[in-house]
Amino acid sequence: MSERTVLLQKKEGVGILTLNRPQLYNAINNQLSRELLEKLTKVKEDREIRAVILTGSGKAFCSGQDLNDRSAMQKKGELISLGDSVRSRYNPLIKTMVGMEKPIIAAVNGVAAGAGASLALACDFRLITPKTKFVEAFVRIGLVPDSGSSYFLPRLVGLGRALEIAMTGRDVEAEEAVAIGLANRLVSEDQLMDEAFAFARKLAEGPTVAIGLTKQAIYKGMEGSLEEALESEAVLQERAGQTRDFLEGVQAFAEKRKPSFKGE
Incomplete structure (x- = not known):
């Protein structure tokens, strides 16, 4: 049996979801997207969980779609409809996160790129470290923002900044992310999960x-x-x-x- 790509821990009313492909910077393949949706649904329905943290294992939050996975499919001659993939794999994740009547905190422990940035933006709050950076990387491979980035990004940073960030695909480093409203709080790397848990627990203790x-x-x-x-x-x-x-x-x-x- 393959290793779990999404881990779920419950602690004091808080559900902690961890993307678990650290060797590939938590890149999203079919297994990870499927397991993440399953875990989000479980968290949504669990009355004992009253607040949620989403984070990544290792050095990254999430580097986005696993392009090696895509390349392997192409080499096998499999036809890939990116539109169908977005509709079937990514859109249900974003809709579940936004529709969940529980607060979700992204503990963004490193790079959040492409669909990984979209996952972070779909959370209600983003706590980051000096090593965090957001990258709307879609344009770097000739694609457009998906998984909700075109919705969340302009609402968080404004139209002009959103266009510039999305069209250039440049890195948005930690201090800028806080300054423009892309992130809520900058904390030290060794305190990220403690700060995220304290915040989540405070929300979980509320109404x-x-x-x-x-x-x-x-x-x-x-x-x-x-x-x-x-x-x-x-x-x-x-x-x-x-x-x-x-x-x-x-x-x-x-x-x-x-x-x-x-x-x-």
Whole structure:
């Protein structure tokens, strides 16, 4: 049996997903994309997991599509439809991440290139180290951004910067990534996972139903009109107001104590 390409660890309400092809900088092949979708689905459905960390093993976060895998298929004479590959392998990953009503933190421990950059951008937060760099590498091999990069990148850094980064395919180093809003926080390399876990645990201890609904509200708010955003807020607030965490929050406020949220 082949080695697992995605590992899942559960700890104190946090699910830690680790891409596990370190010898190839966690490049994405068919097995990895399949296992990642399986693990994301498992995390989404596990009520004990209330926040998620996505990271890579070894020196890289994810170097994107495994081009050696593609080359081997071509040598065998197999026809490759890149459009079908994007639709069947990558789009379900991104949709699952965005649709998950749990916060996802990318602990970007090295290069995040191509579809690997897209995976990082699809997370809700990005913690990076001085060795991190983002590379929209698609143009380097004559392709266009996929796996959500054309959606997330301009929303994070603005239209002009997104066009420049995507069209040149240049490296975006760590300090610039934070300065332009591509990453949330720069931490030392040896503290990355500790910082990511502390952040995830803090979120996991919060009213995670409300946090998940907030994620949904923000995404909807980016796309629609003010009128649609206001109505969406009303619908989601109705749901939040029916949770036990809301009752606990109000009671804790009245009693001047720290609330004990259960994610219910």
